[in-house]
Amino acid sequence: MSRGVVLHGTGGVWVVRVDDGEEREVSLRGRIKQEGSLKIAVGDDVEIERDARGDSWAISNILSRRSQLARRAPGEGRGERIVAANLDQVVVVFAMVSPVPHLRMLDRFLVIAEANGIAPLIVVNKIDLASEPVARELFADYLRVGYAMHFASTVSGVGLAGLHEALQGRMSALTGPSGVGKSSLINAMYPGLHLRVGAISASVNKGRHTTVGARAFPLPDGGYVVDTPGLREIGFWGLAPESLIDCFPEFRDTSGDCRFADCSHTVEPTCAVRALVEAGAASSARYESFLKLLEEVRVTDRLNTNGGG
Numbered sequence: 001m002s003r004g005v006v007l008h009g010t011g012g013v014w015v016v017r018v019d020d021g022e023e024r025e026v027s028l029r030g031r032i033k034q035e036g037s038l039k040i041a042v043g044d045d046v047e048i049e050r051d052a053r054g055d056s057w058a059i060s061n062i063l064s065r066r067s068q069l070a071r072r073a074p075g076e077g078r079g080e081r082i083v084a085a086n087l088d089q090v091v092v093v094f095a096m097v098s099p100v101p102h103l104r105m106l107d108r109f110l111v112i113a114e115a116n117g118i119a120p121l122i123v124v125n126k127i128d129l130a131s132e133p134v135a136r137e138l139f140a141d142y143l144r145v146g147y148a149m150h151f152a153s154t155v156s157g158v159g160l161a162g163l164h165e166a167l168q169g170r171m172s173a174l175t176g177p178s179g180v181g182k183s184s185l186i187n188a189m190y191p192g193l194h195l196r197v198g199a200i201s202a203s204v205n206k207g208r209h210t211t212v213g214a215r216a217f218p219l220p221d222g223g224y225v226v227d228t229p230g231l232r233e234i235g236f237w238g239l240a241p242e243s244l245i246d247c248f249p250e251f252r253d254t255s256g257d258c259r260f261a262d263c264s265h266t267v268e269p270t271c272a273v274r275a276l277v278e279a280g281a282a283s284s285a286r287y288e289s290f291l292k293l294l295e296e297v298r299v300t301d302r303l304n305t306n307g308g309g
């Protein structure tokens with residue numbers, strides 16, 4: 001018996017990195033396949049055993065998870081699918097310019113992380129194209145909320161040591177729009193590793209029945225970077241509309257002060273969240289994101305209660 005971490009898999013064959021660093025192709029034991037309740041996911045800690053003939057390995061046990069990133073099962077209208085397990089953080093990369101950051105999209109990534117109880121970390125890359133003070137100004141709302149932030153440039157090297165340290169020993173989903181420098185950051189921090197983060201998504205998704213395949217890459221000094229293609233389309237599986245406010249740290253505490261316990265924080269004149277925004281004590285742009293995402297969460301919630309199981 002050995003222990004390891006699930007790196008990737010398709011069609012019943014999974015690749016597990018065992019504790020000595022070796023990678024093995026394994027199948028699932030029948031018992032685990034049928035248990036149904038816990039479906040295996042990238043990032044899972046597993047125990048593997050040789051089969052009776054001793055010529056192949058199978059996963060015999062999935063250890064309990066620290067966290068999981070869930071999405072609606074593709075195709076059918078019910079059930080959840082686990083995109084990745086045991087994530088310690090979701091690292092959201094945006095560029096200072098080129099492409100110009102779309103902050104409402106950043107909010108969406110942050111809410112997905114918060115809704116799954118996973119700590120977000122924001123990276124603002126390409127600050128060589130502006131300057132750190134300008135970058136801090138542009139992302140002031142996020143600094144004010146208190147999010148962990150790294151300002152970086154793969155050209156000047158600024159911020160790379162701090163980000164490297166934040167990734168070490170942790171299981172990190174790396175996400176963000178294309179062209180912001182995710183691959184460049186990985187290559188700059190781990191020269192010679194040449195992780196094809198992002199590049200693998202295309203081939204993994206070619207199969208007719210596969211949709212979004214995550215993939216974990218071991219880091220040379222401990223920890224993993226997990227590529228989660230399509231994270232932004234993940235939607236908000238299982239998030240109740242009334243819980244969305246809790247995914248905005250700057251509104252979370254204030255929402256307890258609303259006049260009505262069931263305040264939706266949208267139209268009520270006695271809403272403490274709205275008062276906070278109107279007084280300029282919290283960002284109106286972030287509040288706009290809340291309103292937009294609320295519409296979406298309400299639709300998903302209706303689908304879950306009407307069509308879901």
Ligand SMILES: Nc1nc2c(ncn2[C@@H]2O[C@H](COP(=O)(O)OP(=O)(O)O)[C@@H](O)[C@H]2O)c(=O)[nH]1
Pocket residue numbers: 125126127128129152153154155156177178179180181182183184185197198
């Ligand atoms: N000026 C500047 N360009 C960068 C930086 N990091 C990456 N780039 C460039 O941005 C483009 C996209 O980078 P890439 O790593 O492929 O982005 P990805 O799609 O997020 O993986 C490439 O042309 C990189 O050379 C940076 O810090 N500063």
Ligand SMILES: [Mg+2]
Pocket residue numbers: 182183184197198199
């Ligand atoms: Mg890339």
Ligand SMILES: [Zn+2]
Pocket residue numbers: 255258263264265266268270271272273274
């Ligand atoms: Zn309210």
